[in-house]
Amino acid sequence: MSNCDQIRDLLALAASGALDAKSEERVAAHVRTCSVCAAELDSFQLLARGLRRLPTPQPSAMLVERARARAELSMAEETEQRSNRKVLILLIGFAWTLVVVSWPIVRLLSGGIETWVSTRLPQSWYAFAGFTGLGWLAAGAAAIVLAWHNRRERETT
């Protein structure tokens, strides 16, 4: 491969400003002595200049306005969904606290302090705990399925 052939592969990149300093120096040194490659480099530089100055098409004002309106809408939806999620988490937390706190209070009021401190838990307590646990498990599973479904729906639109 002659020197010209090696340099010629670099000329388009040289005109694109895409060479490292060493290769650029190699090209510069070569074109100083080779008029054929110098002309080739010139033609690529001319193309590069032409590409930089191509007329820039502009979007119409109406299009920009429409894009802004629709993006704002989807931004607002996104924000609303986020705040909805926060409210939901708060509500769930509140419900949990309520359940956990209310049971001892109910026991305290209905049976007095004795049943509350007694180590033998009545059967109704197990029933209550079982039902509550099952309810929460079902609700949790439903929430996960719903969230997954929502996400898929958003991704496809």
Next chain:
Amino acid sequence: MIAAATFAGEARVGLEAEVSQLRRGDLDALSVLLARYQNRLYRYLLRLVRDSADADDLFQATWIRVAEQIRKYDPSRNFDAWLFTLARHLAIDHLRRRRPESLDEPPAHDPQGATPADRLPSAERPALEGIIDREKGSRLTECVVELPVIYREVLSLRFEEEMKLEDIAVVLDAPLSTVKTRLRRGLESLRQNLEARYPGERWL
């Protein structure tokens, strides 16, 4: 030079502020960013899909995607590259649906097995200097439009958007060496197109 660098620095700081405002859900920041990028983004989309109605649709879709995804944007990354990547994904999906235009690398174009020596400028080739006037600019546009999409986009990102090669690699999701190969082949194909279309003429 220093003034230009200072200006570029200020522009970057301004951009970072706008992007972080947008991440907090500030709608004014959306308008500012849209104004800042509207012409560049539209131009890039038009270079990719070539049809202005399609570019219009994709322009809107890109900004909706920006609104949806901005919270996932990592501020340590280059925003231009992020934005153009979003636009590119939408445009490429669109091209895949609409046209069977190949998005793969075309084979290196060497008509009739031309040797490198044949590609050298001949003595008869007209001088290339001269002012690039409007008519000749549109000749160039015509020939750019005929290039495969992978060349159109890399030429647009490099020369019109003046993106760094590293950022182009991010947008194209390709290694740096691929970006360089496409740049070189893109320019070479463009020159061949111009020579074929306007033989013996001063095409620029």
